[in-house]
Amino acid sequence: MEKIAELMRKGKPTIIDVRTPEEFMGGHVSGSINIPLGEIPRRIEELKQYSDIILCCASGARSNRAHGILQSNGIECHDGGPWLNVNYLANNN
Secondary structure: OHHHHHHHHHOOOEEEEOOOHHHHHOOOOOOOEEOOHHHOHHHHHHHOOOOOEEEEEOOOHHHHHHHHHHHHOOOOEEEEEEHHHHHHHHHOO
């Protein structure tokens, strides 16, 4: 989590929430982008435009899977785990 906190302090990272739209609507990190895990593989080209990507979800399982998909496609990113943890860091750095 130290790397995530560092990215938050440095500037404005791209936070991608890989939960479903319904989960996202129930609460999310302000300014985050909702791209459900199932859409990640077909949106690789779009995701290449972002920098300082932090992935999050409900428990950390889906963000971990998204992290693997993006890294295997050459996209540098960080697994932030649960969105509530990322939200805390976003609001306290």
